Amino acid sequence: MEGTNLRSSTYKELEEAINGFRDGQGRGGLLQQFTKGAPPHDDGINLIAAKKLERMENEGDKEFGAEVRAIGWTKRKSLVQLLGFYNEGQHRLLVYEFMGNGSLENFLFGNSRLDWCKRTQMILGTVGGLLYLHEECRTQIIHCDIKPQNILLDDFLTARIPYFGLAKILKTDQT
Known part of the structure; x- marks a missing residue:
């Protein structure tokens, strides 16, 4: 491609x-x-x-x-x-x-408890990814399916947005 x-x-x-x-x-x-x-x-x-x-x-x-x-x-x-x-x-x-630590859902609702500093880093990572998709990409992308199950965590517990299957690609004059 x-x-x-x-x-x-x-x-x-x-x-x-x-x-x-x-x-x-x-x-x-x-x-x-x-x-x-x-x-x-x-x-x-x-x-x-x-x-x-x-x-x-x-x-x-x-x-x-x-x-x-x-x-x-x-x-x-x-x-x-x-x-x-x-x-x-x-x-x-x-x-x-491959994202080695699975989904954010497992950490929010499972037995693992993260400190507030790490939670804040995950929030900022997720928001940063959405900001990039919505505003900074050369073609704006609206993800349309953000939820804890769809935020994956890498080996360092960095929040990562995957799988844009429901994404909507916007034209430059759309909001």
């Missing part, structure tokens, strides 16, 4: 990297997210996560294309980075960097 550093892989490479798509972590709409695997290419990335389109329907294909276009060129510490995608025949996959 022009203007991005997205990697292209074969379906077989991704299937092997994600352990045959057996380690499912969550489901959502037309897409299913599969958890960690070793990347098929040596790019200095330790682990990846893949999201696979299950049912080929017009809206699902449209959602997939919108997500790739919306985030293919965005790079920011507060966003989960899209590393690559696969789009051939009936198979549609998005490959992301």
Whole structure:
């Protein structure tokens, strides 16, 4: 994809990297997210996560294309980075960097309790990501699905916004 550093892989490479798509972590709409695997290419990335389109329907294909276009060129510490995608025949996959600490929901409602300093850092990271998407991107993106389950935490508990499947891309004159 022009203007991005997205990697292209074969379906077989991704299937092997994600352990045959057996380690499912969550489901959502037309897409299913599969958890960690070793990347098929040596790019200095330790682990990846893949999201696979299950049912080929017009809206699902449209959602997939919108997500790739919306985030293919965005790079920011507060966003989960899209590393690559696969789009051939009936198979549609998005490959992301893996977020080792799961979702913010687990920390807010689970047994782990974070101090207020760390919570404040997570809030600022999330807000910074939204500000970037809404105001600073060359194409404004409205995420449309921000909630604790959709804020992921990296190995350093940095809040990162992933998966723009419901995102709305705005024209320059829209608000």
